[in-house]
Amino acid sequence: MAQVELKKVIKRFGSTEVVHGVDLFIEDDEFIVLVGPSGCGKSTVLRMIAGLESISSGEICINGQSVNEVAPKDRNVAMVFQNYALYPHMSVYENIAFSLKMAKESKSQIKDKVQQAAEILELTPYLQRKPAELSGGQRQRVAMGRAIVRQPAVFLFDEPLSNLDAQLRTQMRMELKKLHLKMKTTTIYVTHDQIEAMTLADRIVILKDGYIQQIGSPIELFERPVNRFVARFIGNPPTNIIPASLHKHDGRTSVRMGTLSLPVVSPPAGADSQQVLVGIRPDIIKTGDGLHSLPDEWQVQAEVIVSEVLGGQSLLEFSAGGTTMIAELEGRVQARPGEMITLGFDLSRLLFFDPRTEEAIY
Amino acid sequence: MRNQDRIKAVLTLSPSIILIGLFVYGFIGNTFWISLTDWGGVAALAVNPVKNYAGFTNYIDLFTGFLGGGFRQDLVNAVYYSVMLLAGAIGVGMFLAVMLDSKPKGEAFFRTVFLYPMSLSFIVSGTIWRWMLSPQGGVNILPEYAGLQPFTFRWLSSTGSILEFNWQNLLEIAIYLVSAVLLIIGLRLFAKTPRQSLLWLIPGIALGLFAWLGGEMLPKALFMEETHGFNKATFGIILATIWQYSGYTMALYLAGFTGISQDLRDAAMLDGATTASYYRHIALPMVKPITISAVIILSHISLKMFDLIFAMTGPDNGQTGHPALNMYLTTFRANDFARGAAIAIILFLIAGTFIIPYLVSSYRQRRGKP
Structure with a gap:
């Protein structure tokens, strides 16, 4: 149990600054996910918290104590690495026991703790095996066992699921969530996978090029992204971003994208004919039964470009009024290319961005 | 086609097999044979030196003989x-x-x-x-x-x-x-x-x-x-x-x-x-x-x-x-070829005790056995 605080943390490699003044306060027991594209500095931030990377400027505190000058082993943090970093010459038991051995705990204590951790992670039958004799998922669990056995104040995860296949990843994600609910330990988790971020996090921190873009709960980030980057990064398929202009007439506002004009329910501040970027999440586009809840003027005729059926949902690429978008539709929509189809937009959930700064406008 | 490949392989390898067989293993064998003879002494360098089979006398002498100190x-x-x-x-x-x-x-x-x-x-x-x-x-x-x-x-x-x-x-x-x-x-x-x-x-x-x-x-x-x-x-x-x-x-x-x-x-x-x-x-x-x-x-x-x-x-x-x-010194200065050969074989055996287990284990590893 610990609070972690980053105060204006900067990291430079030589003359290149890769993390530019990160401020972040992580509550007790919170599950924080740092997410962003490759090279955004998320792993560097994690490694600085672990003490594996020095801090060029700023301060990191754990439970109010500055740890800038504290060695990794004395920070009471445990880390799970992307490639697991298991000691290949040691058995599963020895891998899990290593940190306790280093802490000079008694043999019987070590045995109890390792067995307890192995039970939680269902590793008991494999304790005598070497890492090379384990599957990817089992290795992953050993890496977690090694972290939990020490009962650290903070768990750090560096893309722990990215070496697993898709099915196992989903399963391990669930287990991670359950483990966190059980252990109640402050957790900082780095990933580039926004689905992991959405499903695991209490709060998500989105990073890009070493700057924090937004901090918030998954729903907050999904519904109210602060800029175009966050809107595109969170959600799959990504938000359609379309250049448009706002028009005010008789106290009503409409948005014009190409030849398509749609009313705006909650118009953002701005003058008439203002240029904007409109963000349309693929899931706010409806068809079939979904159209019933939408007024007629929120519906348009669209030409199908291509459709993909994903079991219970369908992805549809279409063109309306000269603009191409992607929709994520409920049910199986089997439409031939070139076919005309009626689509409705839940216009209450439109997003607007300034075309110059790409910041959200509300 | 397979047979042809095999013939080619044998032809390619045979020169080195013959040369190694002759100059490495053949000579080890010859050295061992010499170590079992009494080749040495004043007539050691004669055109056709006398070599009588003497069993392990040279080895016994080296380890327990009066002059082997x-x-x-x-x-x-x-x-x-x-x-x-x-x-x-x-x-x-x-x-x-x-x-x-x-x-x-x-x-x-x-x-x-x-x-x-x-x-x-x-x-x-x-x-x-x-x-x-x-x-x-x-x-x-x-x-x-x-x-x-x-x-x-x-x-x-x-x-x-x-x-x-x-x-x-x-x-x-x-x-x-x-x-x-x-x-x-x-x-x-x-x-x-x-x-x-x-x-x-x-x-x-x-x-x-x-x-x-x-x-x-x-x-x-x-x-x-x-x-x-x-x-x-x-x-x-x-x-x-x-x-x-x-x-x-x-x-x-x-x-x-x-x-x-x-x-x-x-x-x-x-x-x-x-x-x-x-x-x-x-x-x-x-x-x-x-x-x-x-x-x-x-x-x-x-x-x-x-x-x-x-x-x-x-x-x-x-x-x-x-x-x-x-x-x-024993072989080329004292011309005691048989005893020199015995020393060579002893060194060869000692080196073998170090190297053979290593070769066996690395061969096994390459074959994927534990």
Whole structure:
């Protein structure tokens, strides 16, 4: 149990600054996910918290104590690495026991703790095996066992699921969530996978090029992204971003994208004919039964470009009024290319961005 | 098509198989045959020398004969030489590798500096070290620069020896050694499989007790007392060889350490390991194959050491002799070809005991067997 605080943390490699003044306060027991594209500095931030990377400027505190000058082993943090970093010459038991051995705990204590951790992670039958004799998922669990056995104040995860296949990843994600609910330990988790971020996090921190873009709960980030980057990064398929202009007439506002004009329910501040970027999440586009809840003027005729059926949902690429978008539709929509189809937009959930700064406008 | 491939393969390989068969294995066989004859003496260099089958007389003479004392001391020298070279070169090499593994400034420069001695010929390094270790110069007068008394140790010409034993008791010593090996294996197994370890411990204890209580009754290897030990004069030679080869072991270890992923080091640091415990528990166990290679390579180098000793103390120094040197002198100076061949075969067998297990294990690993 610990609070972690980053105060204006900067990291430079030589003359290149890769993390530019990160401020972040992580509550007790919170599950924080740092997410962003490759090279955004998320792993560097994690490694600085672990003490594996020095801090060029700023301060990191754990439970109010500055740890800038504290060695990794004395920070009471445990880390799970992307490639697991298991000691290949040691058995599963020895891998899990290593940190306790280093802490000079008694043999019987070590045995109890390792067995307890192995039970939680269902590793008991494999304790005598070497890492090379384990599957990817089992290795992953050993890496977690090694972290939990020490009962650290903070768990750090560096893309722990990215070496697993898709099915196992989903399963391990669930287990991670359950483990966190059980252990109640402050957790900082780095990933580039926004689905992991959405499903695991209490709060998500989105990073890009070493700057924090937004901090918030998954729903907050999904519904109210602060800029175009966050809107595109969170959600799959990504938000359609379309250049448009706002028009005010008789106290009503409409948005014009190409030849398509749609009313705006909650118009953002701005003058008439203002240029904007409109963000349309693929899931706010409806068809079939979904159209019933939408007024007629929120519906348009669209030409199908291509459709993909994903079991219970369908992805549809279409063109309306000269603009191409992607929709994520409920049910199986089997439409031939070139076919005309009626689509409705839940216009209450439109997003607007300034075309110059790409910041959200509300 | 397959048959054609096979014929091509056989044709391609056969020249080297024939040449190696003839010049390596054929000559080993021939040497062994010569070692079983009495080829030597005044008529040894005749056009058609007389060679009579003599059984293992040469071997028996070397180990238990009245005149074999010189060879026996050489053999003892070789054993001490190997053990100290292994300990020294692996120890120093490992230490240097650990130092350079932390990537200090100028790491590449130091790596070259430490590795450089290996590129020298033994004759060159032997000559340099002979000067450095001369009684009234080199290393011995270093303290004078600090206003102290010079060292008086005669590195290459001391006559005393330490760790002496009586060659008469060779059998007893051998039994003690076997007993010690059995006990060590048994004790190591004890923690994992106590029952299996008894299979090693009981014979070990029995042999030890047997040698202790019944040692007096064991047949003596010689009819007279003959003490051998670690000759202090070989110390300088060992020092020079360690100097020449520790850079090599450093390079081996450094390659091994560099191959360990940074994540493992990070994980160990987070697990609470100090630098020392990282090397002790993680890095060194992981580079165990390198340690094994280094042991094999260094031990066979020490077994066939010739030129360095020749350059440092000359061929006729009784204190610093070596079986390889002895083999040369016996064969080509004394023209005792049969006995020289016997020494060669003994060296070959000793080298084999080091190398064959290594070859077998690496062959098995390549075939994917544990």
